[in-house]
Amino acid sequence: MTSDLRRELILGAAKRCFARNGFAGTTTKSVAAAASISEGLLFKHFPSKAALYAEILACECEADPALVDLLGAEPSTETLVVVVREMVLHFLHASDQPDQEEDQRLRLLVSSQLDDGEFARLVYEKVSGLIGRTFVASLERAVAAGDAVRIGEEPMNLFWFAHHTLLMAALARLPSVPCLSYGDAAGLERQMCEFILRGIGLNEAVIAVHLDREFSPDRIRAETTESA
Numbered sequence: 001m002t003s004d005l006r007r008e009l010i011l012g013a014a015k016r017c018f019a020r021n022g023f024a025g026t027t028t029k030s031v032a033a034a035a036s037i038s039e040g041l042l043f044k045h046f047p048s049k050a051a052l053y054a055e056i057l058a059c060e061c062e063a064d065p066a067l068v069d070l071l072g073a074e075p076s077t078e079t080l081v082v083v084v085r086e087m088v089l090h091f092l093h094a095s096d097q098p099d100q101e102e103d104q105r106l107r108l109l110v111s112s113q114l115d116d117g118e119f120a121r122l123v124y125e126k127v128s129g130l131i132g133r134t135f136v137a138s139l140e141r142a143v144a145a146g147d148a149v150r151i152g153e154e155p156m157n158l159f160w161f162a163h164h165t166l167l168m169a170a171l172a173r174l175p176s177v178p179c180l181s182y183g184d185a186a187g188l189e190r191q192m193c194e195f196i197l198r199g200i201g202l203n204e205a206v207i208a209v210h211l212d213r214e215f216s217p218d219r220i221r222a223e224t225t226e227s228a
Contacts, residue, residue, distance in 0.1 A: 007045050010035045011059065014052050023053060023108055050112070054122035057105065061130060071134050077147040080138035081197065081210040083131065084162065088192045091166035095173050106170055127163070128156070135159045139200060148201040158200045165196065190215050 001009075013035035017026045028049050032039040046052040061067055070086060073079045094102040112119035136155045142148040151158060169192070172180040182188050190211055197207045 003045075006037070006041075010037070010042060010045055010052075011056060015056050018053060018056065022104065023049075028052070048118060050119035051122055053108075054119060054126060057123065058126040058130070061126070067130075071130060073134075075134065075137035075141045077138070077142040077145060077202070077206060078210060080135065080142055080200075080202075081193075081207075081214060083135050083138065084196050084200075085189075085193055085211075085214050087131070087162065087166055088189055088196070091170040092173075092189060092192065094170045103174060106167075106174060109167075110171065128159075132156060132159045135162075142202060142206075147203060147206040149203070151199075151201040162196045162200065166192070 010031065014026070014031045017031050017034055021030070026049065028042055029039050031049075031052065032042040035042070046055065070079075070082060073082070090102075094106055109120055109123060136159060139148065139155050139158065143150050169182075172178060184191070193211055193214075194207060197211075198204075
């Protein structure tokens with residue numbers, strides 16, 4: 001069996017184990033048994049349970065048609081606004097998912113950062129390669145087009161500032177009784193987008209034009225119908 005095929009079989013077995021028992025209830029020994037291999041062979045492909053779980057999350061992201069379309073879009077100011085809007089929607093509604101998978105992942109991310117940080121480092125590495133790259137390329141295009149001013153010398157830092165802002169907002173909403181309730185919930189998504197887009201350097205006219213389009217009633221109704 002080729003190494004790539006073995007890796008795919010391990011990931012398939014691990015995904016079933018994590019789905020059935022959760023992260024805490026899954027062991028590398030149980031994954032190895034489910035894949036019909038030794039635990040030693042498992043470690044040759046994945047050095048830890050955290051690395052295995054992070055790889056599954058990355059595979060799920062890469063298989064998401066909406067994310068594939070977004071990451072395949074031409075870098076531009078519009079793409080940048082869409083990326084920010086999708087990040088806002090993802091984090092602000094992380095606790096709304098009925099299966100609570102994203103809720104559990106956020107909790108795991110936090111606990112990792114309070115422990116050895118391995119899982120968090122792996123997730124941030126994957127996020128950087130997937131979404132961060134598109135964000136930075138689109139921001140550079142926006143600056144070149146005169147739609148934004150350059151803020152600092154490290155555009156990737158701006159991506160992480162936006163990401164951490166949204167992550168903190170999501171964490172405040174994780175408990176059954178949120179730690180913090182934002183006012184004017186109806187306008188929260190747009191307000192958060194405006195806050196981030198201003199912070200990364202976009203000018204007011206560009207923000208207004210693109211967000212008017214992104215948050216138009218017709219577009220929101222169409223997206224709601226598609227998700228239903």
